[in-house]
Amino acid sequence: MRVQRKGLKLGGLACLLRRRAWPCLLPFLFLFIPPLLAQTVDLTGWHSGAVELTSGWVTQAGDDPGWASSDFNDSAWKPVELDDMGGAQPGWRWFRVHVKLGDDHPYVHLLIVGGGGTYELHVNGQRMDGPKLLPELGVSRPTERVVWIGEGDTDLELALRTHAPVSYTGWHLPLFLDFELGTPDAIDTARAAAQSQRMYAALPSIAINLLVILAGICAFALYRSQSTHKEYRWLGFYLLLLGLSNLLLFSATDGILPLDCNDLLGDPLIYFFTIMQIEFTFSFVGQRVGRVWRAYEGLLVAMLIPCGLTAVGMLSASVYTLVEAAAILPAALLLPVLLTIWYRRGNREAGWLIVPSLLPAAATAIFDLGTTSIFAGWGRLDFLANPIPVGPISLQLSDAGDFLFVLAIGVVMFFRFTRVSREQARSAAELDAAREMQRRMVPVQLPEVAGYAIEAAYFPAAEVGGDFYQVLGQRDGSTVVVVGDVSGKGLQAAMTGTLALGALRTLAAEDLGPAQLLARLNEQIVSTQETGFITCLCVRIAPDGRVTAANAGHLVPYRNGEEIELESGLPLGVSAAAQYGEGMLVLAPGDMLTLLSDGVVEAMTPGGELFGFARTQQISRRRALEIADAARHFGQRDDITVLTLTLTGMGVVHA
Numbered sequence: 001m002r003v004q005r006k007g008l009k010l011g012g013l014a015c016l017l018r019r020r021a022w023p024c025l026l027p028f029l030f031l032f033i034p035p036l037l038a039q040t041v042d043l044t045g046w047h048s049g050a051v052e053l054t055s056g057w058v059t060q061a062g063d064d065p066g067w068a069s070s071d072f073n074d075s076a077w078k079p080v081e082l083d084d085m086g087g088a089q090p091g092w093r094w095f096r097v098h099v100k101l102g103d104d105h106p107y108v109h110l111l112i113v114g115g116g117g118t119y120e121l122h123v124n125g126q127r128m129d130g131p132k133l134l135p136e137l138g139v140s141r142p143t144e145r146v147v148w149i150g151e152g153d154t155d156l157e158l159a160l161r162t163h164a165p166v167s168y169t170g171w172h173l174p175l176f177l178d179f180e181l182g183t184p185d186a187i188d189t190a191r192a193a194a195q196s197q198r199m200y201a202a203l204p205s206i207a208i209n210l211l212v213i214l215a216g217i218c219a220f221a222l223y224r225s226q227s228t229h230k231e232y233r234w235l236g237f238y239l240l241l242l243g244l245s246n247l248l249l250f251s252a253t254d255g256i257l258p259l260d261c262n263d264l265l266g267d268p269l270i271y272f273f274t275i276m277q278i279e280f281t282f283s284f285v286g287q288r289v290g291r292v293w294r295a296y297e298g299l300l301v302a303m304l305i306p307c308g309l310t311a312v313g314m315l316s317a318s319v320y321t322l323v324e325a326a327a328i329l330p331a332a333l334l335l336p337v338l339l340t341i342w343y344r345r346g347n348r349e350a351g352w353l354i355v356p357s358l359l360p361a362a363a364t365a366i367f368d369l370g371t372t373s374i375f376a377g378w379g380r381l382d383f384l385a386n387p388i389p390v391g392p393i394s395l396q397l398s399d400a401g402d403f404l405f406v407l408a409i410g411v412v413m414f415f416r417f418t419r420v421s422r423e424q425a426r427s428a429a430e431l432d433a434a435r436e437m438q439r440r441m442v443p444v445q446l447p448e449v450a451g452y453a454i455e456a457a458y459f460p461a462a463e464v465g466g467d468f469y470q471v472l473g474q475r476d477g478s479t480v481v482v483v484g485d486v487s488g489k490g491l492q493a494a495m496t497g498t499l500a501l502g503a504l505r506t507l508a509a510e511d512l513g514p515a516q517l518l519a520r521l522n523e524q525i526v527s528t529q530e531t532g533f534i535t536c537l538c539v540r541i542a543p544d545g546r547v548t549a550a551n552a553g554h555l556v557p558y559r560n561g562e563e564i565e566l567e568s569g570l571p572l573g574v575s576a577a578a579q580y581g582e583g584m585l586v587l588a589p590g591d592m593l594t595l596l597s598d599g600v601v602e603a604m605t606p607g608g609e610l611f612g613f614a615r616t617q618q619i620s621r622r623r624a625l626e627i628a629d630a631a632r633h634f635g636q637r638d639d640i641t642v643l644t645l646t647l648t649g650m651g652v653v654h655a
Contacts (some may be wrong), residue, residue, distance in 0.1 A: 043181070044102040044154075050111070050182025050190050054082040056097045063092035063161070068122035070157035072096075082179050087172035088115065088164040090313075095160040099181070101153070108149040108156075109187035113178035113194055115168055116140035116255065121147055122159040136165040136260065142177045143198070143255040144191045148184075166313030167260050171253075172375055201387075201394065202254035205246070208399045212243030215406050222413065226420055231283040235409070238276035242360055245269035246398055263311040270324065270364065271300040271307075274331050281335050281357060284416075285342050285350045296330060303327050318375030325368035332362040349416070356408035363401025370397075442641075447471050449479050451543035453646040457628035459599075460639045466493040467597050467639040468501065472508045477543060480508050480517070483554065483595045483643055484536040484572075496532050500525060500572065514538040514550035515580040518572065522552065522580075525573040533573040537595055545587035545647050550580045555601065558594040558620035559585065589649035594620045596627065599640035603631040611635075 041056040058077035066072060074096045082095065101108070112121065117134030120127055130147045149156070162175055180190055216239030223232035248266030251257040275297045282289045289297075303324070310320040335357045342350035370384025387394035395403075442458050449471065456469060466486035473479055482504060486497040503524045507517050518538055525534065537554040541547050549557065549564070553571035557564050567581035587593065596616070603611035611634045619627050624642040631640050 040098045040100050042100050043105075044100055046102065046181075047104070047106065048183055048186070050180045050186040053097070053099070053110075053179045053181045054084075054176070056099075057082050057095050058097070059093060059095045061089075061091065061093050063094070063163075067094045067096070068125050068127070068159045068161065070124045070155075082176045083174070085174060085176075088118070088169050088175045090164055090166060090169045093162050093164075093175075095162065097158050099156040099158060101156065103154055105151065105154065106183050107151050108181060109184050110147040110149060110158075111178065111180040111182070111187045111190050111194075112145045112147065112176070114142050114145070114160075114176040115162075115164065115173060116143045116145075116258075118164050118168055118175060119160050119162040122161065123149060124153065124155075124157050125159075133161070133163055136167050138258050139165055139168050139260070140258045141171070141173055141253060141255045142175075144194050146187055146191050167263055167311065170263075170310065170313065170317040171259060172317070198254055202250060202256060204393050204395055205250035205254070205399050208395075208403045209243040209247040209250070212239050212402050212406055213247070215410065216240035216243060219413070222417055226417070226424065229420060231280055232413075234276055234280035234283050235413070238273055238280050239406070241269045241273035241276060242402060245273060246402060250396065250399075260311070263307075267307050267310075267324070268304055270328060271303045273360075274328050275300055277331060277357070277360070278335065281339065281353060284353060285339070285347050287342065300327060316375075318372050321368045321375065322372040325365045325372065329365045332358065332365055352412045352415075356405050356412065359401040359405040359408070360398070363398045367396065367398045442468055443470070447473065449473075449541070449645075450477065451545075451647060451649060452479075452541065453648055454481075454644070455624040456641075456643045457624040458639075458641050459628055459632055459636065461599065461636055466497065467599070467641040468497050469595075469641055469643050470501065470504060472505065474508070474511055474540070476511065479541050480514070481539045481541065481595065481643065481645065482536060483597065483641060484534050485554065485597045485599075485639070485641075486534050487532040487571075493532065496525075496534065496573075499528060500534055500536075513582060514540050514548050515582040518550050518552050518569070518580045519578070522570075522572045522574075522578050523576055526576040533571040535571045535598075539593070539595065539645075541587075541593075541645060545589075545591070545649070547585050547587060547593065548582055549584075550582050552578075552580060555596060555598055558596075558617065559587070560591055561617060561621045563617065587647040589647055591647050592621055593645040593647075594624075594627070595643045595645075596620075597639060597641040599636065599638035600627065600631040600642065602638055603634040603640075604637050605635045 041053065043051065057080050058074050059080045060067070060074070060077045067074075077096065080095070110121070112119075112131060114131070117132070117139040120132050121130070122128065128147050128149075131145050160176075164175060178194065180187065182190065216236045219232050219236035219239060223229065223236060226232060245266045248257065248269070249262045252259045252262040252266065278289065278293055278297060282293070306315055306320055306323055309315040310317060336354050339350045339354045339357060343354065366384050370381055370386070373379065373381035374385055384397065387396055388400055390400075446454055446456055454471065458467065458469070460467070466488060467484070468486070469481070469483045471479060471481050484497070484500065486493045486500070488496070500521065503521055504517075507520050512520065518536060521536070534552070535554040536552040537549065537557065538552075539547060539549045539557065549566055551566050551568045553568055556566045556568070564583065564585065566583040569580040570578040572578075601611060601613055601616050611631055615630075615634075616627075619630055622630075624644045627642045628640050
């Protein structure tokens with residue numbers, strides 16, 4: 001029950017005044033009026049249970065340790081209802097009440113529901129253990145504290161010394177919600193009920209935001225399995241920051257964490273998860289973030305300045321929440337518009353995000369408008385910040401938006417992940433097939449060539465390259481060496497290369513000269529109607545050093561570091577009427593013939609400098625692996641193939 005202040009009756013005094021006897025009583029009035037105004041909460045009839053003690057208090061702004069004394073005269077202080085003062089005012093303030101108990105009263109406990117860290121309690125001039133004033137970073141919303149008083153004293157002078165910092169008053173929270181006196185069991189029951197009610201209201205928000213954080217972790221797991229899809233990474237950051245921001249907000253408003261946890265961490269995270277939403281949206285639909293959106297992201301980062309000003313009290317919370325809503329509203333409104341435009345242009349996946357993208361940022365902006373309405377006293381928009389009843393529980397608007405977003409994005413990501421997984425499985429199968437074809441195009445072990453030392457080095461730029469080389473023996477004891485480069489990459493290039501190799505081996509068995517071999521090979525490639533083309537260099541070497549060569553658009557070979565003059569025809573597969581000429585030379589013992597692909601010449605530094613023909617010629621007398629390594633370290637951009645032939649004149653020499 002609520003115990004009201006017991007005022008003294010002044011009927012007799014009024015009667016005397018009406019009889020104009022007040023001049024005689026004037027000295028007595030100045031003597032007795034202060035005690036008459038110092039009213040007392042009479043609980044002499046209380047013996048069990050708990051009583052509400054929010055009435056009968058007086059208050060005074062300022063801070064004086066003497067105000068805790070039971071002998072202090074507080075008759076000039078302002079009467080106040082402890083639970084009906086509105087939002088706390090900044091600074092120091094004291095509250096006092098005198099309680100009269102019966103001689104046989106039981107043990108007394110007090111239940112105080114007040115701002116955590118904003119007050120301390122004095123009883124009969126002595127500061128009690130338990131509630132204490134904390135630094136600004138430790139202050140929390142009103143929570144339940146129990147103070148043991150004991151038995152014996154029948155007159156209790158209760159004094160509350162309070163200090164509300166900016167981090168507390170900015171939330172427009174009251175200093176006290178309840179103050180009860182009672183037996184230990186009754187007070188413990190009241191404390192448990194108040195705490196349960198507070199925590200019950202917090203559980204839906206905590207559960208939903210933990211779910212959002214878990215969804216973010218799952219998005220990171222998707223990114224780990226599909227690392228080329230950056231949208232999963234941005235989604236993971238977005239959900240993680242979104243859930244953490246709201247978890248800090250509602251943990252602070254429900255008294256689980258200090259209020260500054262939201263002011264210093266929760267609020268700044270709003271701008272970062274909005275940036276993550278922008279990055280995720282553009283990445284999801286395969287679009288680049290333009291300059292305007294980059295500028296907007298910079299503006300969001302700059303919002304940390306007003307956020308910090310609010311935390312230190314230099315900007316009012318009502319103004320800040322309105323600014324915050326205005327800052328994130330463009331993302332809430334414009335991203336769905338962009339998604340709609342992309343969808344109408346044929347990007348079907350953009351349509352999946354239109355509705356989900358509206359939910360979190362829009363819900364946060366609407367919640368901020370409602371909060372601003374409450375702080376500023378507008379009244380009409382207060383309902384935007386009120387919880388939404390959902391059966392036996394109530395949900396904050398932002399929690400509802402986040403929950404619906406997680407459900408919607410979960411469905412979208414499921415279908416997206418399934419589609420991408422099928423594509424990856426198909427690509428993996430194609431890659432395996434291409435690797436097998438590549439293995440045939442580039443032999444792991446070179447055959448022995450009579451009279452020559454032969455070496456080769458091959459480094460693809462990707463998992464499957466387009467270069468190939470073959471060393472094919474002839475019936476007359478000579479050897480055909482072919483180096484080629486298929487345009488394109490991946491499975492298509494490997495298929496074209498494999499087709500060329502099959503035809504090459506068949507034609508090589510006919511003992512054709514290099515020019516005729518290339519012409520016949522060109523006809524077969526053109527007839528297959530395969531896309532792309534092949535540059536190819538064909539060299540026929542005899543054990544005595546005689547060399548015949550023909551070139552189809554490939555780099556010319558080097559002899560002892562000098563380019564060989566050789567006519568170059570069209571690449572294979574361009575025209576069925578292409579013709580190829582031959583060149584002949586004779587190698588002396590020790591002479592080296594170097595064949596290579598354009599991956600050596602076209603190696604490039606990050607600054608754009610080409611390896612070039614001059615460097616290639618300078619190192620063309622080195623071993624095949626040394627030439628390839630020099631190009632790779634310079635800056636590989638394409639497949640690198642190097643094959644060297646050195647005439648030994650000593651019969652069969654191992655590669």
